Amino acid sequence: xxxxVILGGSGIGMIACSIANDLxxxxxxxxxxxxxxxxxxxxxxxKIPVIGKTEDVKKYLLDADxxxxxxxxxxxxxxxxxNKIQSLNIPAERFATLIHPSAVVPKGLCKxxxxxxxxxxxxxxxxxxxxxxxxxxxxxxVGHDSTLRHFAHIAANAVVGANVDVGRAVHIGTNAxxxxxxxxxxxxxxxxxxxxxxxxxxxxxxxxxxxxxLHSKDK
Numbered sequence: 001x002x003x004x005v006i007l008g009g010s011g012i013g014m015i016a017c018s019i020a021n022d023l024x025x026x027x028x029x030x031x032x033x034x035x036x037x038x039x040x041x042x043x044x045x046x047k048i049p050v051i052g053k054t055e056d057v058k059k060y061l062l063d064a065d066x067x068x069x070x071x072x073x074x075x076x077x078x079x080x081x082x083n084k085i086q087s088l089n090i091p092a093e094r095f096a097t098l099i100h101p102s103a104v105v106p107k108g109l110c111k112x113x114x115x116x117x118x119x120x121x122x123x124x125x126x127x128x129x130x131x132x133x134x135x136x137x138x139x140x141x142v143g144h145d146s147t148l149r150h151f152a153h154i155a156a157n158a159v160v161g162a163n164v165d166v167g168r169a170v171h172i173g174t175n176a177x178x179x180x181x182x183x184x185x186x187x188x189x190x191x192x193x194x195x196x197x198x199x200x201x202x203x204x205x206x207x208x209x210x211x212x213x214l215h216s217k218d219k
Contacts, residue, residue, distance in 0.1 A: 001025060001026065001027040001066055001199070002025055002026050002027065002065070002096070003026075003027050003029050003063070003065050003066045003067065004020055004026040004027065004029060004066070004067055004068075004096055005029050005030065005031075005032060005051070005060050005066055005067070005068050005159075006028070006030075006031050006032070006068070006069045006071050007031070007032045007033075007049075007057070007068065007069070007070050007072065007088075008031060008069075008070070008071025008072055008177040009031050009035070009036060009042045009050075010042050011046075011073075011090045012045070012072070012073055012112070012117075013031055013042065013071035014042065014043055014048070014072050014185055015071075015119060016069050016071045016098055016117055017043070017048055017058075017119070018047065018122075019099075019100045019117065019119065020069075020098055021099040022077050022093050022101060022121060023045075023074075023098065023100075023101070024101060026096070027126070028039065028048060029051060029060075029066065030049040030050060030051035030071075031048055031049070031050045031051065032049055032050075032051065032052045032053060032056055032057065032060075032129050032215060033050045033054075033055055034053050036050045037050065037053060038050050038051065038053070041047075041098040041209070043160065047131075050184050050216050051157045052083075053121070053194075055076060056089070057090060057091075058094055059157075060135065061090065061094070061110050066094075067094055067095065067096040067100075068090055068094055068096065068115070069073065069095065069096045069098060069115060070085055070095070070115055070133050070151075071119070071155050072085065072165065073135065073141050073171060074083075075098070076134075077196075078144065078151075078170070078171060078187040078188075078189065078204070079169060079187040080112065080130075080219075081151075081169065082150075082151050082168060082169040082187070085105075085133065088199050092113075092115075092132060092133065093114065093171070093185075095114040095115030095122045095132065095133065096115065096140045097112065097114060097115060097116045098114075098116070098117045098118070098119075099112070099117075099118040100118060100121075100122070100132035102121050102137040103118040103119070103120065103122045103125060103136075104121075104122070104123040105118070105123075105124050106124065106125070106126050108129045108199075109126040109127060110124050110126070110127070110129070110130070111128075111129045111132055112130045113131045113132035113133070113134070114132045114133075115132050115133040115137060116132070116133065116134050116135075116136075116195055117135045117136065118136045119135075119136060119137045119140070119156075121138050121139045122137065122139065122140045122141070122154075123141045123142070124141075124157045125139070125141075125142065125143050125144035125146075125162070126144045126145075127145045127147050128142050128143050128144065128145070128147070128148075129146075129147040129148070129210055130147075130148050130164070131144070131147070131149050131150045131152075132150050132151070132153045133146060133150060134148045134150070134152050134153065134154075135153040135154070135156075136153075136154045137153075137154060137155050137156040137158075137168065138157075138161075139155065139156055139157045140154040140155065140156060140157065140158045141159045141160065142154070142160045142164075143159075143160055143161045143162035143163070143164065144162045144163075145163045146160055146161070146162060146163060146164040146165070146166070147164075147165050147166065148160075148166045149165070149166060149167050149168040149186070150168045151168055151169045151171045152166045152167070152168065152169065152170045152171075153169075153170075153172070154172045155171070155172060155173050155175075155176070155192070156157045156174050156175075157172040157174055157175045158172045158173065158174060158175060158176045158177070158178075158190075159176075159177045159178065160172065160178045161177075161178055161179050161180035161181075161182070161191045162176070162180040162181070162195045163180050163181045164178050164179075164180065164181065164182050164183070164184070165182075165183045166178070167183075167185045167186035167187070167188065167202065168186040168187065169186060169187050170184050170186065170187065170188050170190070171183075171189045171190065172189075172190040173185075173189070173190055173191050173192035173193070173194065174193070175179065175192055175193045176190045176191065176192060176193060176194045176195070176196070177194070177195045177196065177197060178190070178196045179195075179197050182197070182198065182199055182200070183199045183200070184196070184200045185199075185200055185201050185202030185203065185204065186197070186200060186202045186203070187202055187203050188200050188201070188203060188204045188205070188206070189204075189206075190206055190211070191205070191206060191207035191208070191214070192210075194206055194207050194208060194209065194210065195208075195209040195210050195211055196210075196211040197210045198211075200216075201213075201216070203216060203217040204216055204217070205217065
C-alpha cells in the first residue's frame, strides 16, 4: 500500500479520498488543514483525521513512502493558491495521480502530469496535455489537442473544446462550455454555465451565454 497525505479537507479532499479508496492501493494517512484543528476528523460517513497543518509538509516529506495530493481550488484567489502550492516545494514525483477507473483516457495518446485527479466519468480526447495538479470533476471533458496548464480545474459537466489552451490555475465552472481554438489566460474564472466563444484575458471573471467579462482581478 502507498501512503497518501491530502492537503485540503471536505469537498475536493473527500473526493480525492473516495478515488484513492476505489483504486485500492492507498493508505490514507489524513489531511493537512489550516482551519480544522489537528486530531479532528473530516467526512460525514468515512472519517479522515486531520494530522497537521500545511507547514507540516516538510515533516511528512522526510518519509519517502508518503505521496501527496493537493485538494485545493482557488475560486477567485487562484493566483494566491497557486503560489502557495509552489512555495511548498514538494517534488513532482511525490505527487499522487488519482485517476478513477471509470475515467476515459486514450491509451498512449495523452500526457498526464503529476498530482492530477480525474473523477468518475471524466474524459480526455486524443493528443491532450494535462499538466501537474490539475483536477477534472465528474463528467468533465477535454477535447483533442487541448492543454490544461498547471493547477487548472474543470468542474462537473464542463466541456473544453478542441485546440483550447487553459492557463494556470484557471477554474472552469459547472456546465460551462469552452468552444474550440480559445485561449483562457492564467488565473481566470469561468462561471457556471458560461459559454466561452472568445479568448479570455488573464485574471478575468467571465459569466453568461455568450460569456462576457464580469470583473478583472487586475483592477
